Amino acid sequence: MEPKYKRILLKVSGEALAGDNKTGLNFDVINDICKSIKKCVDAGVQVGVVVGGGNFWRGRSSGAMDRTRADHIGMLATAMNALAIADSLEALGCDVRVQTAIIMQQVAEPYIRNKAVKHLKKGRVVVFGCGTGNPFFSTDTAASLRAVEIEADIFLKATLVDGVYDKDPHKYSDAKKYDTLTFSQVLSDELGVMDSTAATMCRDNGMKMLVFDLSRPDNIYDAVMGENVGTVVSE
Secondary structure (H helix, E strand, O other): OOOOOOEEEEEEOHHHHHHHHOOOOOHHHHHHHHHHHHHHHHOOOEEEEEEOOOOOOOHHHOOOOOHHHHHHHHHHHHHHHHHHHHHHHHHOOOOEEEEEOOOOOOOOEEOOHHHHHHHHHOOOEEEEEOOOOOOOOOHHHHHHHHHHHOOOOEEEEEEOOOOEEOOOOOOOOOOOEEOEEOHHHHHHOOOOOOOHHHHHHHHHOOOOEEEEEOOOOOHHHHHHOOOOOEEEEOO
């Protein structure tokens, strides 16, 4: 069976890496996610990964701290997560490169778009850390940007719900799930799937997105193979 997508950008939230612990790193969970990524690589898919940092730090909820500095701490949190994912992938036999938007050359490559694409073409997984390298931009925006930059076929947004709903399904039993959706709807209806900057980035650059549930890690592989596992968002 041929994969539906040849090059993907996978966004994994920091919270997902914590599992039931809610904070820190749960290596059983990380290993399961990485096993599914490896199945994609073994199927010939080129995989880029953007990781959040919410399991360690959330800049926007840091209280009285200066927002710019709070966001810088959040970027460092994503770097820790990127290294953890890289370690787990390498243990499974994947060739991996970590690239960070903030230069930290002792631990990772600086993000260079052409170098990232070269790694992908050689079958290496590229894990992108530190968001965009700028404060006031979410890791969803970073994922949208990297997806467009590396010319991914699709942006896979792995979350803790099984798609996009008209309201929070954890709070409302009558929440309605969308099978398909446009980014214009996401913006006009203020659906909380991603921030407006990320949604606009995808809409304006023709990027297709699939939102799906990561509590079953094999959904990553199933999504790549074209299975119906969440909500497709495109213009």
